[in-house]
Structure formats: structure tokens, C-alpha cells
Amino acid sequence: MDGIHDLGGTNGFGTVPHRINSLTYKPVFHEPWEHLAYGLLFLGADRLRTFNVDELRHAIERMEPRQYLAAPYYDRIVVGTASLYVEKGVLTQAELEELAGGAFPLARPQTEGRAAGSPRPHFEVGDEVVVTREFVRGHTRMPKYVRGKRGTIVHRTSVEWPFPDAAGHGREARRQPTYHVSFDARDLWGETAEVSAVVVDLWEGYLEKADE
Amino acid sequence: MAHDSHPTAAPIARRAQALKDALDRKKLIPDGFIEDFTKLMEVDWDPANGARVVARAWVDPAYRELLLRDGTAACEQFGYTGPQGEYIVALENTPTLQNVIVCTLCSCTAWPVLGLPPDWYKSFEYRSRVVREARTVLREMGLDLPESVAIKVWDTTAETRFMVLPFRPAATEGWSEEKLASIVTKDVLIGVARPIVPT
Numbered sequence: 087m088d089g090i091h092d093l094g095g096t097n098g099f100g101t102v103p104h105r106i107n108s109l110t111y112k113p114v115f116h117e118p119w120e121h122l123a124y125g126l127l128f129l130g131a132d133r134l135r136t137f138n139v140d141e142l143r144h145a146i147e148r149m150e151p152r153q154y155l156a157a158p159y160y161d162r163i164v165v166g167t168a169s170l171y172v173e174k175g176v177l178t179q180a181e182l183e184e185l186a187g188g189a190f191p192l193a194r195p196q197t198e199g200r201a202a203g204s205p206r207p208h209f210e211v212g213d214e215v216v217v218t219r220e221f222v223r224g225h226t227r228m229p230k231y232v233r234g235k236r237g238t239i240v241h242r243t244s245v246e247w248p249f250p251d252a253a254g255h256g257r258e259a260r261r262q263p264t265y266h267v268s269f270d271a272r273d274l275w276g277e278t279a280e281v282s283a284v285v286v287d288l289w290e291g292y293l294e295k296a297d298e
Numbered sequence: 299m300a301h302d303s304h305p306t307a308a309p310i311a312r313r314a315q316a317l318k319d320a321l322d323r324k325k326l327i328p329d330g331f332i333e334d335f336t337k338l339m340e341v342d343w344d345p346a347n348g349a350r351v352v353a354r355a356w357v358d359p360a361y362r363e364l365l366l367r368d369g370t371a372a373c374e375q376f377g378y379t380g381p382q383g384e385y386i387v388a389l390e391n392t393p394t395l396q397n398v399i400v401c402t403l404c405s406c407t408a409w410p411v412l413g414l415p416p417d418w419y420k421s422f423e424y425r426s427r428v429v430r431e432a433r434t435v436l437r438e439m440g441l442d443l444p445e446s447v448a449i450k451v452w453d454t455t456a457e458t459r460f461m462v463l464p465f466r467p468a469a470t471e472g473w474s475e476e477k478l479a480s481i482v483t484k485d486v487l488i489g490v491a492r493p494i495v496p497t
Contacts, residue, residue, distance in 0.1 A: 091403055091404065092402070092403060093402050093403075093422055093425040093426040094400075094402030094403075094425065094426065094429045094430070094453065095426065095429055095430045096422075096426040097426075098426075099422050099423040099426045099427060100423055101423060101438050102418050102421055102423045102424045102427070102428075102435055102438065102439055103417070103418050103421055103423065104416070104417075104418035104421075104424075104439055105439060105440050106439050106440040106441055106485045106490055106491040107440075107483050107485050107486075107491055107494070109416065109484075111345065111413060111416060111484055113340070114339055114340045114413070114414055115339075115340070117311065118311070119310065119311045119314035119315060120314075121332070121335075121336045121339065121340070122314045122315070122317070122318050122332065123314065124335070124339060124414075125331070125332040125335045125336060126314075126317055126318060126321065126332075128335055128381070129321070129326070129327060129331060129332075129335075132381070133328065133331065134326060143403070143404055146404070153307075155422075157310075158310070159405065159417065159420045160310075160314075161310045161313075164310065164313055164314050164317060165313075167317065168313070168317050171317070171320075171321070176321075176324070176326070177317075177320045177321070177324075181320050182313070182316050182317060182320055183308075183316075185315075185316035185319050185320055186308040186312045186313045186315075186316035187308055187312060187316075188306075188307065188308030188309075188312065189306060189307050189308055190307065190308060190313050190316065191307050227403065227455045227456055228455070229402055229403060229453065229455060231402075231429065241387070241458075243385060243456075243457070243458060245384070245385055245457070247456065247457045250456075264456040264457065264458065266387075266452075266458065268450075271430075274429075274430075275430050278430075278431075279430065280430065280431040280432050280433040280434060280449070281429070281430070281431075281432045281433070281449045281450065281451050282448040282449060282450055283448075283450045283451075284429050284450075284451045284452075284453060285450060285451070285452045285453065286453045286455050287452075287453065287454065287455045287456035287457075287458050288455065288456065289456060
């Protein structure tokens, strides 16, 4: 979805809040509740198998945009995780609000998602490809800054993964390899580009062979 | 500002605890599950792991070749496996190429070798800007690269997890692997810094 989370290339944000090598990164968590975010996420995704990580990513994308922007990172994980436990019928929003002693806003409703296309021959390293010009309302892992852009394949994964546009909606998802596709940064950002290339990891279903 | 579809939420500390308590009430949290997972996050997944991989690649050409061909297998030799480390690809820097890692859509990172992603890596500033104006972003963060160094940014949009293999600085001849690993920081493994030899 062309959501608030799809931030690559968005203008207007300021300085990254960090000076290199200034942190020891210990302790890992700064607030006593933060470890619960990933802990309860992996309980649902890995142990209970209530949902998968694609669904979690999509639940976070479905947060109301103002809530998404205002919430710290682990808050978003908690909201996404809680939303899925509620949507899957494990918990209710009412019991969460009773225990929290106040409002517990969850993600906005789920849409249908889409199935992966039919299998087709794989691409090879060196192939020129074009990212499909598709405007997907549900979950997708194709950032909009490469939509319709031409690039070159530099790697095909030796492992295949569930197509996220289906898996992110809890649907049966055919597995596909992904490709590291290198884009000339000028094709993405014009002459103002400050990088030589951007490489994006894209599922096979997002790509078409480029015209010669 | 209040908004109809966006009621003021209870504080996040209370909401996180409420989620845990609700699951606990239904006896869905196995004994020790949260504690064990927290130990993985706080102790086991550490950038020192990635640093050991880099140091080995610097002293052992066969290992370096393996790391660049099959990063997952190379990391497995140290036991660095697990969630978000199932398919690792190492990106080789040269004196004229700097690789930089980002996840513009969320926060994907190679947990077992880099540790959990730092706050700045997950910031909207980094996610929005680095794919477009990396040279300025790196300069603001303290890495001023000359124009002769090209920057390649890798967006972690699927299941591959990247780590940067920096080039070994001059003036480290004869160093032990342990000493070499000490100059490979989390920021170096993400690609926003280069190893610095203390003077």
C-alpha cells in the first residue's frame, strides 16, 4: 500500500539523531516495557503461529497515519501485535482497554490482499527488468520509489519466500525467489541523487523483463 | 490534538503490559518464553558477532571467499543463526565504494550478527533520506566521504539480511583477530562508518 510507512525518498525530515560510533548500544532496551514488544510478537508469530511476520508488518502499516507518525518504534510493534491478536479472535479490544485502563487504538481494518501470479521462468543475474506499475492497496514489499523503474539483477536468492502481498493478509502464498535489483540513482532521483545506485530486494512477482 | 478516529491512547507502558496480561490470563505465554527471548535480544544478538566475522574474513582468504559467496554459511560457522539471520549477504567495501544498509519500509536488520536495529536506523530521518541523499546524511553523522568514493545503498525490502564487509585499514598488519574485531562497530557493519585505527 502507498502508506505512511513507505518513506524512501520522502523529503522534509531533518538530521538523523546519531553521530557515528557514539553509542555502545547497551542496554539494548531503554524502557522497562520495550522488550515485551518483540517478545509478544514472536510469541504469536513463532510459538503460537497465530499470525506471520508479514501480517505484523501490514498491521503496522494499517495504523492510522497520525498514530503511526506519533508512536515510537516499539509502540508501533505493540499496536500491530495487539491488532492481530484481536483480529484473529485470541483477545478483544475491550479486555485490552480494561487492562490498560484507557483507550488502546488498534490498526485500521484489513483488506483482501492478492494472490501471487502464476509461476514463470526465473530471471538471471545481469537481466534488465522493470518493476511492475501496480498500485496495490494491500500489503506489498515494493517501495513506491522503484515502481515502474528499470534496473539490473545482481543476485537471485537461493531460497524462496511466501509472496508477501498474500502472506501479509493471512492468505496462502506461493513462494518465489527475490532479486537484488540495482537501480541507477539518477533514474530514481534525477541529477540531485547523492548515491550511485540503490539496490532493492524484490519478489519475482514485482518484476517483468525489460524491453531490449 | 484529539481526533475522532484517534482517541488519546493509554500510556504505552500500560498498553504493553495489558497485552502481556491479557495473553497471560489465557495461559498463552509459556513459562520463560519472554525471559528467554529477551536474553537473545539483549545478550546473544550483538554486533560483536558481526565484528568477529569481519575479522576472520580479513585474516583468512578462504573464509572471506565463503562470506562473499554464502554469507549465511559463513555466519553459521560461528553459530550466528536464527530469526532475521536466515539469508545473510555480505557487501564488500573497497577504497572507492561504500555500501550502506537501510530498511525504508520498517526496520529489517540481520539480528544475529548486527544485533537489534538501533533507534536512529529506525528513525524516519534515516529511512526517508539515506536512499536519496546518502552523502549528506553520512556527513551529518560524521562520515565525510570524498567524491571519489561511490555510495551504494541497499534497501532491506525482502528476506535477505545484509552486513557490510569493510576493507581492512592500513596499519593493522599483525593484529590479532580479536584486536581487528574491536574496530568493527555496529555502525561499521551498517555502513555509516568506516573502521578507525586508534592513534
